[in-house]
Amino acid sequence: MKPVIGLIGPGAMGLGITRALRRHGFTVHVRDINPERNALAQAAGAIVEPTAAAVARRARIVITVVVDGAQTDEVCLGAGGIVETLPKGGVVMMCSTVAPSYTAGLAQRLAEYGILTLDAPISGGPARAEAGTMSMMIAGGKEALDLCAGVLPAMSDKRFVVGDTPGQGGTMKLVNNLLAGIHNVAAAEALALGLKAGLDPHKVFDVVMASSGGSWMFGDRVRRLIDGDKQVAAAMPILTKDVGLALDLGRGLQSPLPLGAAAHQIFLAALAHGHAGEDDNAVFRVYQALTGVELP
Amino acid sequence: MKPVIGLIGPGAMGLGITRALRRHGFTVHVRDINPERNALAQAAGAIVEPTAAAVARRARIVITVVVDGAQTDEVCLGAGGIVETLPKGGVVMMCSTVAPSYTAGLAQRLAEYGILTLDAPISGGPARAEAGTMSMMIAGGKEALDLCAGVLPAMSDKRFVVGDTPGQGGTMKLVNNLLAGIHNVAAAEALALGLKAGLDPHKVFDVVMASSGGSWMFGDRVRRLIDGDKQVAAAMPILTKDVGLALDLGRGLQSPLPLGAAAHQIFLAALAHGHAGEDDNAVFRVYQALTGVELP
Numbered sequence: 391m392k393p394v395i396g397l398i399g400p401g402a403m404g405l406g407i408t409r410a411l412r413r414h415g416f417t418v419h420v421r422d423i424n425p426e427r428n429a430l431a432q433a434a435g436a437i438v439e440p441t442a443a444a445v446a447r448r449a450r451i452v453i454t455v456v457v458d459g460a461q462t463d464e465v466c467l468g469a470g471g472i473v474e475t476l477p478k479g480g481v482v483m484m485c486s487t488v489a490p491s492y493t494a495g496l497a498q499r500l501a502e503y504g505i506l507t508l509d510a511p512i513s514g515g516p517a518r519a520e521a522g523t524m525s526m527m528i529a530g531g532k533e534a535l536d537l538c539a540g541v542l543p544a545m546s547d548k549r550f551v552v553g554d555t556p557g558q559g560g561t562m563k564l565v566n567n568l569l570a571g572i573h574n575v576a577a578a579e580a581l582a583l584g585l586k587a588g589l590d591p592h593k594v595f596d597v598v599m600a601s602s603g604g605s606w607m608f609g610d611r612v613r614r615l616i617d618g619d620k621q622v623a624a625a626m627p628i629l630t631k632d633v634g635l636a637l638d639l640g641r642g643l644q645s646p647l648p649l650g651a652a653a654h655q656i657f658l659a660a661l662a663h664g665h666a667g668e669d670d671n672a673v674f675r676v677y678q679a680l681t682g683v684e685l686p
Numbered sequence: 687m688k689p690v691i692g693l694i695g696p697g698a699m700g701l702g703i704t705r706a707l708r709r710h711g712f713t714v715h716v717r718d719i720n721p722e723r724n725a726l727a728q729a730a731g732a733i734v735e736p737t738a739a740a741v742a743r744r745a746r747i748v749i750t751v752v753v754d755g756a757q758t759d760e761v762c763l764g765a766g767g768i769v770e771t772l773p774k775g776g777v778v779m780m781c782s783t784v785a786p787s788y789t790a791g792l793a794q795r796l797a798e799y800g801i802l803t804l805d806a807p808i809s810g811g812p813a814r815a816e817a818g819t820m821s822m823m824i825a826g827g828k829e830a831l832d833l834c835a836g837v838l839p840a841m842s843d844k845r846f847v848v849g850d851t852p853g854q855g856g857t858m859k860l861v862n863n864l865l866a867g868i869h870n871v872a873a874a875e876a877l878a879l880g881l882k883a884g885l886d887p888h889k890v891f892d893v894v895m896a897s898s899g900g901s902w903m904f905g906d907r908v909r910r911l912i913d914g915d916k917q918v919a920a921a922m923p924i925l926t927k928d929v930g931l932a933l934d935l936g937r938g939l940q941s942p943l944p945l946g947a948a949a950h951q952i953f954l955a956a957l958a959h960g961h962a963g964e965d966d967n968a969v970f971r972v973y974q975a976l977t978g979v980e981l982p
Contacts, residue, residue: 490883513897525897550893552885562893565880569872569899576868576945583932584861586941587786589848597846597858601809601821603865605901636879645882645977649872652948681941 392416395541396449398442398465398472400431403485403512404455406519407545409434414522414544419445421465441470450480451538455512458631459492467499478504481534484556485512485526487563489635491642494557506534509559512546513566515623523547527566529558564636568650571633573607575653575673581612582677591616591685611671616685626670630657688712691837692745694738694761694768696727699781699808700751702815703841705730710818710840715744717761737766746776747834751808754927755788763795774800777830780852781808781822783859785931787938790853802830805855808842809862811919819843823862825854860932864946867929869903871949871969877908878973887912887981907967912981922966926953 394417400408401422408431411418418436421444422428428438439445442465446452452472456462462484466472472482482500484493484507497507508530518524525548528535535551542549552562580603584594595612598604614623633654640647656676663679665672678684690713696704697718704727707714714732717740718724724734735741738761742748748768752758758780762768768778778796780789780803793803804826814820821844824831831847838845848858876899880890891912895905910919929950936943952972959975961968974980 525893527893548896550889550896552889552893558883558885561880561883562885562890565876565883565885565890566894566897566899568879569876569894569901569904570897572872572875572945573869573899573901576865576872579868579943579945580861580865583864583936583939583941583943584858586939587854587857587861587935589854589858589861593846593848594858594861597821597823597848598862598865600844600846601862601866602902602906603862603869605865605869605903606898607901608865610898639883640879643879643882645879645979646973647875647879648948648952649868649875649945652944656944677942681939683941 393451393540394419394449396445396452397436397455398445398452399455400427400436401455402516403519405430405434406516407453407455407485408436409520410522411541411544412436416541416544419448421445442472443470443474446472446474446476446480450477451483451541452476452480453483453485455485458486459488462486462488462496466496473500473503473505476503476505479506481506481508481537483508483510483538485510487511487567487632487635488560489638490557490560490564493560494555497556506531506537507556508534508538509556511559511563513563526550527552527559527562529553530556561639564632564639567629567632568636568647570607571629571657572649572653573605574611574629574670575656577605577608577612578656578671578674578677581615581674582681582683585683585685586681614669615671615674622667622669624670626657626660626666626668626672629670630654630661633657689747689836690715690745692716692741692748693732693751694741694748695751696723696732697751698812699815701726701730702812703749703751703781704732705816706818707837707840708732712837712840715741717741738768739766739770742768742770742772742776746773747779747837748772748776749779749781751781754782755784758782758784758792762792769796769799769801772799772801775802777802777804777833779804779806779834781806783807783863783928783931784856785934786853786856786860789856790851793852802827802833803852804830804834805852807855807859809859822846823848823855823858825849826852857935860928860935863925863928864932864943866903867925867932867953868945868949869901870907870925870966871952873901873904873908874952874967874970874973877911877970878977878979881979881981882977910965911967911970918963918965920966922953922956922962922964922968925966926950926957929953
């Protein structure tokens with residue numbers, strides 16, 4: 391018998407996860423504050439519940455995919471929250487990217503109710519969430535891992551157990567996303583330099599990706615930029631937030647991040663320039679404003 | 687008949703090129719200011735000449751692989767230099783990484799002697815030079831390209847013709863190496879954060895390289911760092927110099943490079959900390975000094 395799964399927050403990623411779970415034959419109970427998202431989840435075959443507590447009454451595993459720590463707090467410990475109904479020994483699988491110190495504290499507060507926490511931030515975007523091919527950076531005790539062993543493979547084909555303490559999964563995600571944020575800005579900076587010097591952007595792309603300057607972000611973001619692809623594959627505010635969380639982590643640990651801090655300033659400038667609704671490769675628009683270069 | 691090749695500067699890269707050319711059956715005349723390098727080139731089957739002019743007397747194609755613009759000037763236009771003997775219509779293939787504006791000016795000065803210039807900076811390190819699998823970013827007129835068409839495939843299996851004006855090859859190389867330099871420092875910065883937060887460095891490596899934070903530099907430099915590999919695969923001063931040249935290029939073009947400038951400061955700190963004789967992944971030692979982290 392497959393376990394019944396609860397999922398709070400069928401947004402862009404959460405809906406993808408819901409569809410992946412349904413395709414694998416899991417029964418999924420969901421709850422969102424937005425009726426439109428509930429309708430989409432219902433269309434995907436999920437059962438919509440009126441509260442997080444109503445979801446948790448039906449499941450031993452509740453996945454949370456909400457925006458931030460405040461929303462996570464609300465759905466876990468607020469009125470009509472998960473702790474009101476989730477049985478002892480149940481698990482909250484935290485998929486949101488939040489401050490690792492928040493996750494560590496949440497796990498302690500949930501433990502007071504006999505509830506386990508699996509810190510399991512996700513990466514890869516909605517399409518891969520739906521395909522069940524996200525990557526996950528997982529941290530939690532053996533009990534929580536065992537309980538989720540049946541459902542994790544339906545969500546992700548790149549699972550990294552990075553530690554046994556909730557917070558470590560988020561830490562790993564922030565280390566990765568710090569790099570992704572720096573590489574995104576570096577790509578824009580180098581492309582602008584190449585354009586300013588008169589190079590063909592497609593040649594810059596080909597040379598860099600075949601040479602020591604290549605990065606996953608350059609390959610993804612610059613390709614879509616020079617192809618004129620305006621679709622929002624990765625919304626600007628997300629990586630802005632993640633690099634900010636990495637800076638907070640570094641501040642707390644006294645681990646200086648000079649490149650991360652400089653990159654974050656460019657993300658902030660992109661928001662200030664009105665690019666919040668665009669893909670995060672719009673950091674290049676900041677360099678356009680600085681240099682006057684144009685893409686052909 | 688394969689053309690006779692001249693090569694000035696059989697250093698780490700130049701000796702590799704010499705060996706690759708010999709393996710492909712080219713006759714190679716060489717000259718270095720260091721007798722030890724001449725001996726190594728001779729052992730590889732090259733004919734050692736007393737001056738650059740003596741080399742250029744024997745060849746229509748002279749490859750220069752010297753340290754910087756000053757040395758290039760000396761071997762091309764100084765006493766006993768290439769212009770004294772290279773016949774009209776001969777070509778100087780510039781493989782050193784120098785300021786693009788220098789290359790553009792050199793091409794004009796060589797043109798006064800009827801000599802062509804192929805701007806052809808190289809990338810990949812000595813092992814790939816010897817294997818004939820370096821990458822090359824090539825810029826020059828059709829005549830120069832045609833003259834070198836027979837020899838380029840013996841040197842490189844990744845050749846990018848990026849423009850028809852000498853200087854553009856170097857520009858492309860600086861755009862790439864700007865990224866490589868930023869990514870190298872970013873890798874050190876993120877690894878230090880992960881260690882400071884208590885993550886296992888091998889897990890950091892695996893997660894990042896499977897995720898959006900991956901880069902060619904992270905894969906190469908961090909792997910050798912966490913493996914404790916002390917061999918110098920890429921000497922610290924080289925990328926320090928190249929990022930500095932990229933900053934000079936940006937300054938000249940009024941193309942701000944805030945991440946490049948921040949990364950360069952860390953390279954300078956690595957030199958100041960006495961790591962000039964180490965691999966450039968020793969930028970991590972700066973972050974060690976800043977944070978107190980240790981690699982297991």
